[in-house]
Amino acid sequence: MTTESWYIYNPSSGLNQIKKFELAINENLEHALRQIDGKILKECDVRIDEVENLIVQSQTNEDNRQKTFAPFRKLKQIYLSCNWKTLSAGLLDNLDELEGFYVPNNENLKTIEAGLFKNKKFLTKLVINNARLTLEPGAFRGMPNLKELDLQGNHINNIPFGLLTDIPDIEKLILSHNNIRNLSSKIFYGLPFLKELDMSHNKLEDWNEEAFSYVNSMLYLNLSNNNLKQLTPSSFKKLNSLFTLNLDGNYLENLEKTSFIGLPRLDYLGLNNNKLKNINTCTFDRLKALRILLLENNEVSEFGPEVFHNLGKLQLFRFENNNMAKLGLKVFYGFKNLTALHLNKMNLEILDERWGIGLNALKQLDLSDNRISKLPPKAFQAIPTLAKLNLSGNLLENINVCAFDNVYRLKHLDLSRNKLKEPPTNRLSNLQSITSLNLSGNQIKILSLNSLVAVRGVVELDLSGNGLASIEPGTFAITWKLTDLRLSHNHLSQIDDVLIHLNHLQGISIDGNDISHIDLNLLMNSSVVRIKLDEHKFAPSEVQEISSILKMRLEDFSM
Template sequence: MMMLLVPLLVISILKCTISTGIVCPDQCTCNKSSNIEDYANHFHSKQPVAVHCLLGGLKDKNFAKLVQRLPSGTTTLWVVGSEINPNNFSMSEEFIRLNQLQHLHLIRCGLYSLGKRVLVKMKNLNTLHLEENLISHIGPDTFDNTEQLQKLVLRNNNLPLDALPTGSFAYLKSLQILDLSYNKKRGPFAANIFSGLINLRQLALDGDLLMQQDWRAFDDLPNIEKLLLHNCEISSSPPEYALRKNIRLKHLDLSANALTSTDLGYLIGRLPAIEELNISKNRRLLTELTAGAFAHARLKSLNLAGNGLGQLTNASSYQQQHHSALMTLLNGSRLEQINLCNNGFQQFQSSMLVSSQKTISKLSLCGNQLRFVDDQMTKDMYKLNLLDLSDNRIETLPIHLPSQFSNLVLLNLSGNAISTLHPEHMHSLKKLKVLDISRCKLTQLPGYMLDLTNSFDQIYLHDNPWSCRCEVGPLKKFLQKNKHKHSLRQVQCITPKDMQGLSVISIDEQNSNCILGHAQQSTRLKSKSSLFVIIIGMTLIVLLVNVTIVILCIYNRPNGTYRTHEENDERCHILDLPVSQTAVVKSLSPKSKQLLSDNSVTL
């Protein structure tokens, strides 16, 4: 008995401790666990503690108290404000005691600056997220003694990037990821702004103005592998020296700028290691076309989304201009992935991919105007295993899908007008692991169809107009059987109205009523069937009786004869015979006797 009481006592003490906020502040959750035993294991073994404070509303005083109450083993701290209830505090010396902190996230906290040497004792700090604040200043000693910091995110602040002094990040010798996106910049960078970042692998400057002379700043990043320059107002050809020293650059994002294919061809040609290029939404891409612009690069992935490659004015211009534009760009390339979403294609043929037709494994055609799927769409694409056809206008699929679909591992058909699927579709998708048919017009799926999807790792069915009448049974059973698959959550009823918004998997009572109604309906059908049989039987009996009567009448009717006046006279004379001639009368036939009798009565 005592052995049972001791654990209960320990758990009670832990509950009390947590509820008073001594171990975990009231405004926060620790370790993301509501299990007391798990928390006890972390507490006694001094394992790393993650603290999340996501309620907002923190000011300087209560934030200082929160920091003081953090567990001594805290290695991860999230403090996030909301738009409704933002935080508003400043960095204080309270952080000095958090010498075990490795990951710090202070997001939407109203920070104006980082203070002086606030991070000096955080020798183990690895990740620092300060996005969506009001930071307008960082000093040269802000990151002093933070040699272990590998990731720094300062996006969406008020930092004047053109006013940051040389060497602002010089102490960050181990930094690998730096995000300065969406800050303030009106002029060029200071000379050698990125000096000292010899280990930097990824730099994000999205939304920051990039001037011609700013390309020099990248010379101090010899090991950069990923450069993100989305929406940087780049409208002129980069200078000849641009990126020449970044020979390890693999991923380059130049989307939402105004570069031509000629500009891009020159720039990409200087990058021997380039593998991924994003040039989506470049409004001048088609103004100058260079044949085989990417042929000499080792590109594996190319994003051409939103460039109007498929928009047409008439059939001839569509065939001659837009098809040839894509073919001109891709000529000589050996891509593995291509994104052609939001280009206005009404039809697509794999031959448009020219030399990449047989090498592409991932094809994205989302957000176009495709209405059908045919063999020409994926012809000769033997390596294709991921196909995205989402948000098109496809209403039906051919019963026999193109043969290349048999190699697909992922198929995305979401956001189309598909209302039915055929069992042959599932048989054709022999290797499929992920199927997305969400946001379509499916109202029901038969049980045998769903059984064919058991081999899928994920199937997305949400946001369809599911009917939760009697036919929902197979879908509900399927959801119950596969509820461990996160993709099957949020599958809701749309009809009938009284069940709209209910989760299909939770309609037990309604489903039982449906079964009862089905039984009652079956009983009514049986009753109607029985009544129908009785009526048919009675009708047949009446018909049989009538037929029998007719037959009897036909067989028993007297033979038809023609009688003359003499015969009638003879009949009359027979009635006047004397009694002595009775024997003669007796010798007459029964019919003759009847005639005599009738005539005598008549007389």
């Protein structure tokens, strides 16, 4: 592992008390300091004029002067832990090779004096966090090659015009967790290389598109957790290179057809946790490159049949926790490349037959925690690529035998927390592809000889919490591939038939039943290595024998 040497220096203790530790390249410095906090580090012999990475720990304003750093002529990175109210002009004089300057967690800091960064042409990263800054033009003068400026958590109320023109090469600007309410026109003027801007967790109420005049290279814009209530027409038209736009956690109620004009390269759009009620049919029409669209936790109750028809490159769509009772035909007709669709917690009651037309590439579908009481025939016929389906937490009492027609690639099916009286069946036997089936929390009281025929290829099966009282002998003979079986919290009294037929079974859960004995000969001849049971219901000697059998088998497997 490649490391770099850092030195800890307290001016009050003197240069002979400097301590050294090694930090892995790209390791978080604050995390590393927390790890060594309280540990005794030995003083070291070091040539002061060769030190490149210095941590200065000061609790007195007397150290706020150029003399503090004068002995260190080759510093490249400074991490300043202090309680000073001001970073004084001249403090960093003669440190002309400085590349990084970090001032975290100083709640007393209010002012950066003009001249602090004079002649810092090699400084590329500046981090000042968790202070109480009031910024004035000229504060950042002297850093013409600065690439990254992090000012998060500083109680900043506004960005004065002209403040940023002194750092024309800036590529990444972090202003999150401040109190900024508005952006003045052309505030980012003269920053042609700005690629990433984080304005999250501020108090922005109005959007000023003129703030971004001549910012042509921006790829990432985070406006999440502000107070934006509406977007102006063509709000982002000046940001035609934008790749990621995060508007989560605002108060947006409506999206107009012009809201996202001018974003031909947009790949990611986050609109979670807003107040959206209406989405204009043409809102997303021009987002031809969009790959991820997030609309979770809004108040959308309906949208037109063509809202998503031009999102041909979309791969992930999250729409959970809205309020839509019905999914009609061809709603997702344009989602030809979508691979993951999340529609859980929507109060959804009805799926139209073949509602999924257009979802030709879908692999993961989440319909959990809705109010679906029945599946129409051929409910998923239009989604032949489906591999993972979550229907947990609905009101299903039975499964239409035609519901899974044409679904030949389904591997994971979750039907837990419904009202099913029996496992699903299928007339075409195409549920044999399922390897993981969750039926927990239903009302399956009996397993008959044919109960599991449709899912004979299952490897992991969860039947816990059903009130299951009877398993007909031979039921598990057809599911010989099972390796994990969960039967917890039922009314079973024995599992002999399970152990007889499941030769590949490795794990079984039987706690919360009426089981107080296991045939040890059957257990010895099985492949089980894990059993979850109620030990207090078994004789102590039997518990010990079961434990010995499992331990011995684990040792055999490890050899």
